[in-house]
Amino acid sequence: MKKKPINFVISGLGGQGILFMTKILARTALHKGFKVMGAETHGMAQRGGSVVSHLRLGDVKSSLVKAGAADFLLALEENEAYRNLPFLAEQSLLCSNKSSGNFPVPEVEGYLSNASIACHSIKAGSLAFELGAPMSTNLALLGYFSTLDRCPFTLQELRTTIEAMSPAAYKEINLKVFDKGARES
Amino acid sequence: MNEDFLLGNGAIALGLLEAGCQVVTSYPGTPSSEILPEVVRLKKADNLKTYVEWSTNEKVALDNAFAAAITGKRTACCMKQVGLNVAADSLMSAAYLGTVGGMVIISCDDPGPHSSQTEQDTRLMARLAKVPVLDPATPQEAREMAGIAFDISETFGIPVILRPAIRVCHARQNMKWSALTDHPAKALFKKDPMRWAATPKFRFRLHQELNRKLKNISRHFDSLQPFNGHNLEPGKHYPLGVISGGVPYAVIQDILSDAGRDDIPLLKLGAPYPLPQNLADEFVAACDKVLVIEETDTVIEYLLRDRSKVLGRLSEDVPLEGELVPERIEHIISQVLSGMRLLPLNIQAARDVEDLVAGLDLPIRRPTLCPGCSHRSAFYTIRKTRPKAIFTSDIGCYTLGLNLGAVDTCLDMGAGITMASGLYHAHAQDEVQQPIVATIGDSTFYHSGTAGLLSAVYNDARFVLVVLDNLTTAMTGMQPTPGLGIRADGSQGKTIPLERVIKGCGIDFLEVLDPYDIKGMRQTLKQAFDYTKKPDGGIAVIIARHPCIIAYREQAVANRIKVTISDDCIACNHCIERFECPALYHDPVREKTGIDQALCIGCGVCLDVCPKGAIIEMNIK
Numbered sequence: 001m002k003k004k005p006i007n008f009v010i011s012g013l014g015g016q017g018i019l020f021m022t023k024i025l026a027r028t029a030l031h032k033g034f035k036v037m038g039a040e041t042h043g044m045a046q047r048g049g050s051v052v053s054h055l056r057l058g059d060v061k062s063s064l065v066k067a068g069a070a071d072f073l074l075a076l077e078e079n080e081a082y083r084n085l086p087f088l089a090e091q092s093l094l095c096s097n098k099s100s101g102n103f104p105v106p107e108v109e110g111y112l113s114n115a116s117i118a119c120h121s122i123k124a125g126s127l128a129f130e131l132g133a134p135m136s137t138n139l140a141l142l143g144y145f146s147t148l149d150r151c152p153f154t155l156q157e158l159r160t161t162i163e164a165m166s167p168a169a170y171k172e173i174n175l176k177v178f179d180k181g182a183r184e185s
Numbered sequence: 186m187n188e189d190f191l192l193g194n195g196a197i198a199l200g201l202l203e204a205g206c207q208v209v210t211s212y213p214g215t216p217s218s219e220i221l222p223e224v225v226r227l228k229k230a231d232n233l234k235t236y237v238e239w240s241t242n243e244k245v246a247l248d249n250a251f252a253a254a255i256t257g258k259r260t261a262c263c264m265k266q267v268g269l270n271v272a273a274d275s276l277m278s279a280a281y282l283g284t285v286g287g288m289v290i291i292s293c294d295d296p297g298p299h300s301s302q303t304e305q306d307t308r309l310m311a312r313l314a315k316v317p318v319l320d321p322a323t324p325q326e327a328r329e330m331a332g333i334a335f336d337i338s339e340t341f342g343i344p345v346i347l348r349p350a351i352r353v354c355h356a357r358q359n360m361k362w363s364a365l366t367d368h369p370a371k372a373l374f375k376k377d378p379m380r381w382a383a384t385p386k387f388r389f390r391l392h393q394e395l396n397r398k399l400k401n402i403s404r405h406f407d408s409l410q411p412f413n414g415h416n417l418e419p420g421k422h423y424p425l426g427v428i429s430g431g432v433p434y435a436v437i438q439d440i441l442s443d444a445g446r447d448d449i450p451l452l453k454l455g456a457p458y459p460l461p462q463n464l465a466d467e468f469v470a471a472c473d474k475v476l477v478i479e480e481t482d483t484v485i486e487y488l489l490r491d492r493s494k495v496l497g498r499l500s501e502d503v504p505l506e507g508e509l510v511p512e513r514i515e516h517i518i519s520q521v522l523s524g525m526r527l528l529p530l531n532i533q534a535a536r537d538v539e540d541l542v543a544g545l546d547l548p549i550r551r552p553t554l555c556p557g558c559s560h561r562s563a564f565y566t567i568r569k570t571r572p573k574a575i576f577t578s579d580i581g582c583y584t585l586g587l588n589l590g591a592v593d594t595c596l597d598m599g600a601g602i603t604m605a606s607g608l609y610h611a612h613a614q615d616e617v618q619q620p621i622v623a624t625i626g627d628s629t630f631y632h633s634g635t636a637g638l639l640s641a642v643y644n645d646a647r648f649v650l651v652v653l654d655n656l657t658t659a660m661t662g663m664q665p666t667p668g669l670g671i672r673a674d675g676s677q678g679k680t681i682p683l684e685r686v687i688k689g690c691g692i693d694f695l696e697v698l699d700p701y702d703i704k705g706m707r708q709t710l711k712q713a714f715d716y717t718k719k720p721d722g723g724i725a726v727i728i729a730r731h732p733c734i735i736a737y738r739e740q741a742v743a744n745r746i747k748v749t750i751s752d753d754c755i756a757c758n759h760c761i762e763r764f765e766c767p768a769l770y771h772d773p774v775r776e777k778t779g780i781d782q783a784l785c786i787g788c789g790v791c792l793d794v795c796p797k798g799a800i801i802e803m804n805i806k
Contacts, residue, residue: 026190050550066511082547088538
């Protein structure tokens with residue numbers, strides 16, 4: 001019997017850096033020796049629309065995560081977290097950016113607990129904004145995600161990838177936002 | 186050894202160069218746009234001599250690649266599936282003539298559709314043109330197929346189509362590769378007018394030859410491992426088998442393997458046309474029924490000889506439209522199994538969560554022009570000046586002028602102009618003076634604007650044409666245009682300004698302006714409309730020129746203006762609905778419009794939009 005793959009769905013809005021976030025996770029996984037398949041959104045949808053990317057670690061043929069089969073949903077915006085709930089498997093994990101104190105709404109909370117889906121959220125957007133990097137919500141969320149027990153990567157592994165992948169001018173601020181996210185746990 | 190987590194389009198570029206492809210031409214279009222830039226990146230890394238060009242359109246790209254191929258070189262042209270429609274004239278004829286060097290036509294499909302006007306299936310175009318087609322399931326397979334496509338092309342003397350679907354183009358997979366080297370072939374054109382300039386009499390013979398080639402390729406495809414093949418156990422008979430290829434094949438492999446269903450055999454047709462008849466017959470004979478799951482049309486399904494056994498779209502077991510995502514495929518297979526009283530797949534009902542999400546009333550996120558986009562101010566002004574005009578438009582970011590009520594039609598590349606002409610004549614015949622404003626982007630104008638404009642001028646159509654010139658091909662990822670003169674490899678070519686082309690089309694009224702200036706543009710638009718009504722007037726053309734906010738960040742907004750909303754705002758929503766800038770929102774606390782300072786780029790164009798003058802410049806402290 002082959003080992004079960006690890007399925008990620010990453011969602012947000014065009015311009016929030018979904019592709020960069022996916023690449024960080026993918027490279028970290030590659031370093032750990034996983035086989036990796038990813039699927040991205042390009043084109044018209046990038047102009048402010050909903051953007052989703054899929055990432056699959058393990059021995060898989062297709063790049064798409066089946067509805068009900070995601071182990072992790074990382075969302076950069078509340079509504080984009082809700083929109084992609086059907087991807088989550090039972091006993092999976094949702095990790096989302098939130099802007100209000102009202103996340104998740106009660107009906108979603110009920111569903112998540114019925115399906116034994118763990119829900120973690122932080123105000124990653126305002127955290128990044130306070131550090132003067134409003135475009136780095138993705139890294140704040142990733143920092144926070146890295147501290148969760150079920151994250152398949154350690155904080156240091158993700159941090160090393162971010163350091164290696166960030167352009168020189170953004171390296172310091174990117175790591176600062178990531179670290180701040182990690183401290184929010 | 187190099188290693189990278191390559192995009193499918195990067196894997197295709199790699200496959201082309203590994204096979205020694207010497208010429209690559211393309212016109213951008215999602216999901217194909219990254220292939221040529223990846224070729225450029227790889228070629229520069231290893232100092233290859235590969236010739237690359239952004240052609241003005243797909244037909245130009247195909248003709249160029251074909252010409253180089255008949256000198257004995259290995260060549261490729263890349264486009265999206267609807268681009269192959271533009272190149273169809275060239276393709277049909279090239280199939281008859283055949284090639285000398287290997288020629289690969291890459292046409293990327295968009296089931297969904299995610300970013301296209303149709304869901305058309307390139308494999309049908311291959312069948313129409315009578316050329317072989319390869320259908321990769323993964324980026325790695327696309328890389329390998331790009332290579333063997335050249336071998337097939339040279340062995341049989343025929344262009345070969347590679348049709349990756351969007352889930353291959355925009356998938357990512359890790360790749361390793363060794364240093365790339367140039368192919369040694371030199372251009373050697375052997376004159377043979379009976380072939381290269383064949384008249385109908387010779388075309389008949391070429392057609393015979395083409396049919397012979399197809400027969401031989403079909404036999405070649407019978408044993409084209411690992412792209413064509415099945416997992417039947419010898420002597421065993423099965424109630425149901427599944428036939429697939431391309432992206433759905435990879436999905437089905439995962440589904441059957443996850444479910445542990447090795448009782449369902451699978452025939453893979455990664456090279457579906459010309460159909461490997463013997464291989465297909467062998468598979469069908471071993472099954473009571475075969476279910477064909479293919480994207481997006483019925484190609485394999487029609488080609489199977491034993492019709493009595495085939496399930497698929499014609500039997501209504503597979504939907505006729507839309508992408509075959511994993512959960513959909515799982516449902517299709519399970520339904521068919523149930524229908525045959527076989528053990529279905531164990532599917533967990535997802536109904537409740539879908540109902541839950543539907544009940545949340547989530548905002549519909551339609552794609553929108555960026556904050557600060559000059560198309561927004563152009564569309565706002567056009568609509569404001571002549572709200573009752575018919576607005577014909579075209580393909581690019583600016584199709585999103587829809588959201589501002591300033592785009593009524595979008596047919597195909599170049600139709601902003603040709604539909605304006607057609608609509609003018611339809612009304613003029615009834616002696617109705619219908620104002621019409623056509624919009625078209627700069628890259629689209631170079632692609633297919635001139636033929637329509639020439640015809641419209643020649644036939645005395647009357648309309649206002651606004652060329653939205655943002656100095657790039659924005660929608661597909663900022664490719665340069667002939668107006669800039671920058672070439673695919675970044676070198677400087679010859680610049681051909683829009684003004685020169687438009688005047689050359691016989692236009693006498695031509696104004697160039699910056700659409701950020703709403704008042705100025707309104708005035709020019711009025712003059713333009715007047716000109717279209719004059720007996721000795723004609724088509725009036727305005728070039729609305731402003732750099733794309735994404736491609737030219739700093740330059741695009743020279744003076745950043747901080748705007749705010751004064752107490753005069755009556756929350757009429759005129760700015761939100763008609764100007765539709767993402768930075769404008771309704772602030773329920775203040776009961777007025779608000780400005781999202783994180784999104785606002787400071788273009789200041791909205792200062793001229795509010796009827797109450799409530800959008801104001803923030804006081805400098």
